[in-house]
Amino acid sequence: MIEDDVGELIAAAGGTDETIEGVLRAFGPERAVRLLLEELVHRADLEDLPHARAVVRFACHLGERTVEHRIRVEKGSGSLGADAGAGEPDVTVRCAAAELVRAVFGPTGARTSATRRVEWHTTDPIGPHNEVPRTAFVVQRLLRGTAPGREDLAELALRFGSDKWGLHFYTPLYERHFAPLRDRPLTVLELGVGGFDDPRAGGGSLQLWRRYFHRALIAGIDIAEKTAVGGARVRTFRGSQADPDFLDAVLEETGPPDIVIDDGSHRCADVIASLRHLFPRLRPGGLYLVEDLQTSYWPRYGGSSESLSSPATSMGFLKELADAVNHEELNVPPSGTVADFGPHVVGVHFYHNLGVIEKGVNQEGTLPPWHPARSG
Numbered sequence: 197m198i199e200d201d202v203g204e205l206i207a208a209a210g211g212t213d214e215t216i217e218g219v220l221r222a223f224g225p226e227r228a229v230r231l232l233l234e235e236l237v238h239r240a241d242l243e244d245l246p247h248a249r250a251v252v253r254f255a256c257h258l259g260e261r262t263v264e265h266r267i268r269v270e271k272g273s274g275s276l277g278a279d280a281g282a283g284e285p286d287v288t289v290r291c292a293a294a295e296l297v298r299a300v301f302g303p304t305g306a307r308t309s310a311t312r313r314v315e316w317h318t319t320d321p322i323g324p325h326n327e328v329p330r331t332a333f334v335v336q337r338l339l340r341g342t343a344p345g346r347e348d349l350a351e352l353a354l355r356f357g358s359d360k361w362g363l364h365f366y367t368p369l370y371e372r373h374f375a376p377l378r379d380r381p382l383t384v385l386e387l388g389v390g391g392f393d394d395p396r397a398g399g400g401s402l403q404l405w406r407r408y409f410h411r412a413l414i415a416g417i418d419i420a421e422k423t424a425v426g427g428a429r430v431r432t433f434r435g436s437q438a439d440p441d442f443l444d445a446v447l448e449e450t451g452p453p454d455i456v457i458d459d460g461s462h463r464c465a466d467v468i469a470s471l472r473h474l475f476p477r478l479r480p481g482g483l484y485l486v487e488d489l490q491t492s493y494w495p496r497y498g499g500s501s502e503s504l505s506s507p508a509t510s511m512g513f514l515k516e517l518a519d520a521v522n523h524e525e526l527n528v529p530p531s532g533t534v535a536d537f538g539p540h541v542v543g544v545h546f547y548h549n550l551g552v553i554e555k556g557v558n559q560e561g562t563l564p565p566w567h568p569a570r571s572g
């Protein structure tokens with residue numbers, strides 16, 4: 197479930213210490229630090245350390261105040277507890293609360309660890325000739341999340357159980373289009389959570405986006421119940437991608453998206469209905485991506501292998517958007533889709549089974565009337 201105001205914390209994370217501290221106080225320092233630590237647990241991939249056990253205390257300073265939380269790590273997962281329940285700490289990590297906010301949710305270049313200190317309380321050295329405490333493996337994993345690096349999207353897709361790499365090979369293409377946006381506070385909306393009728397299954401790609409876009413709020417819609425799928429910064433809604441009233445209700449809660457990924461029914465009519473409704477509501481500079489375009493050629497999905505330019509198929513519709521990019525060059529006033537989308541589509545990219553549409557202001561104008569190419 198997305199905390200309603202976590203976006204404020206993410207936005208503040210790009211600001212000064214004073215700005216961050218003001219938001220921390222308004223947010224509630226206890227709740228804020230807890231949310232930051234939940235994020236670090238998510239980013240730590242603790243399932244890779246199934247035998248590690250440790251209690252890590254975080255002591256975060258905000259003016260005169262110190263906010264403490266403990267993370268208990270065992271059996272490949274981490275849980276946050278109230279002090280007494282979590283057990284005696286093996287190690288304490290101290291830092292300024294504002295620095296932790298910036299390190300977790302700030303832009304990449306702004307992260308520091310200037311105020312951080314690690315104090316080991318137990319000594320269980322790695323080996324007779326290596327005095328580093330064994331719990332260092334856990335602490336390193338937890339702190340890794342304060343400097344998210346260049347995670348490989350294919351590896352994340354496999355880890356979280358999305359078919360975006362392996363069955364399809366979209367992740368290098370996503371990397372190409374998403375990398376410039378990665379450091380910004382964003383809202384990402386995916387149509388199709390996954391897992392179909394199983395309410396506990398799916399959500400692999402939502403976790404993928406949560407990890408990759410470390411400053412984003414992630415929303416997913418699905419025709420099936422998905423309330424059991426989620427996590428901090430992730431929220432799901434139940435309804436059809438082809439229902440404009442439902443989509444409006446979702447956007448009412450999430451705000452306008454920066455990125456929409458259509459991985460829903462893949463039926464041509466649904467793909468086109470969602471695109472028609474959501475593209476105008478995308479933020480300028482945003483991206484709209486349509487996966488699994490192979491269904492555009494398959495009658496079962498409303499597609500056709502004969503009428504390749506039919507605007508009733510997903511590919512036929514996207515091809516019209518390619519013309520919309522050049523809407524100002526037509527010798528007759530554009531109409532229909534070209535007229536509707538033209539002023540707002542600045543790029544259309546076609547890849548194997550994936551379409552990417554860039555939103556922006558497309559009003560450069562055509563060549564001036566005196567240009568030789570225009571006469572005759």
Ligand SMILES: C[S@@+](CC[C@H](N)C(=O)[O-])C[C@H]1O[C@@H](n2cnc3c(N)ncnc32)[C@H](O)[C@@H]1O
Pocket residue numbers: 357358359360386387388389390391392393398399400401402417418419420435436437438459460461466
């Ligand atoms: C391929 S799965 C999504 C996989 C997920 N995006 C991932 O990469 O992990 C497609 C999902 O779309 C959902 N779906 C089917 N028709 C839909 C519709 N009309 N509106 C919204 N979701 C729909 C299905 O229930 C299914 O869970």
